[in-house]
Amino acid sequence: MSLFRTKPIDVNADTGLKRCLGAFDLTMLGIGCIIGTGIFVLTGVVAAQHSGPAIVLSFILSGTACAFAALSYAELAGAIGGAGSAYGYAYSGIGELIAWIIGWDLILEYSIATSTVAIGWSGYFGKILELLGLHLPHALTNAPLDGGIANVPAIVIVLLLSVLLSPGVPPSARFNTVMVMVKLAAVVIFILVAAPHVKPANWHPFIPAQVADANGQSHFGLGGVLTGASLIFFAYIGFDAVSTAAEETIKPQRNLPIGIIASLVICTVLYIIVSGILTGVVHYDQIDVKAPIADALKQLGIGWAEALISIGALAGITTVMLVLYFGLTRVVLAMSRDGLLPKPMAKVNPKTQTPVHLILGSGVVIALIAGLSPIGKVAQLVNLGTLAAFFMVCASVIVLRKTRPELKRPFRTPWVPLVPLLGMGFCAFLMAGLPAITWEAFFIWSAVGLATFFSYSRSHSELAEQN
16 A cells, blocks of 8 residues: 555535635634734734844744745645645645645644633633633632643633534634624724834844743844744644635635635734834833733723723634634544544534534543643644645645646646745744754654554555555
8 A cells, every 4th residue: 555645636525514605704714813812922922032023024934934835725725625724735646644644733733722722812811800800710720730720711612612613614604704803903903002102212122132041942133033933833824724614615716715815915914013013112021921912002001902902812812713623623524534533523414514523522622631731832833733734735736736737726826836845945944943842742743643644544544445
């Protein structure tokens, strides 16, 4: 049995999922996932601890890498489709082993990301309760290793989202659109209110002098800009999640490329504007890493805007969880349908046209991780998994242009192989900026995945049974 056997391509196959999403819905899904933690949390962490005012350069670097990857995603989403996203593209273009590795990475990416964001949601929820004069006990908002019993708000929000996703995609998409509008309003309010208070002196030095911690991770200097760009990649998973909705998209060959590229462009522009204003309003060494946007308005003495930003942040982080959770279930669905994971996980409820058992089961797992685990630096695994998936998507474009030149491509990545090669180069460059401990944990996860592939998946795949 070949390790690099590929599966046939059928963009419009009937998979039992309901096609109901248009280009606008997909763009909202992308914005729903991209705008959230990136603006409301990561801007503070990266500016205060890694890049300083040069966080703008970190966003530009990450955005550029994403642009090359997005152009590759857009071609494959239109030409191949499927709920598996990068996993499915690699399966059709490169082969089963590489597809498994990417799918295994995507499972890590989406599950850890959803859990991490749920913990962030819990923190903002606590802040809003404090504004109302209410306080949750420490034991109910922290994991056991952090001195608590469980992070109850994080558990509850994940379980609520599982209930929201189970009945079908239309209500979830409507909820996402409403929440996206709320958080975009919050971002616009911050821009309009804070921009007049920018002090150019806060942007000096633009790139603070470089220092390094005990682990050798760069802080400030050009090394800090690179590290910041690598960490910011956590915020760009959104357009990848858009591609997992392929089997629920109307005219996927047209609408998927629009949703992917539009959401990335809109969000990158907002990231650059907000990070520039934030570091112009508050000096980088005085930024609150937990709630940078709300705290900046607090330092300016604009209390009413602080409250609105906190509400917008809560809405924003909710949609991030929703879309990440959605993406996880669709990747696992695709892998199970192909036989690489147990096939019962791919069962679709004929009434709701969603994989209800998979949604509820994965919700319980994510809720337990979010409620009982101190995620900490494990979240950095998400960035490495994302970069690895982006790298292979770019490679798949080059391979498929050679092996399947006759394939119908409604959207064609320009200047192939230059653009995919630049995407691969940028991804490799950013992967090099991640800490060594992240690579060590990633290799352990990959080793477990390879053991699973050779002991189960390889012999149970649909392609193996056909042979």
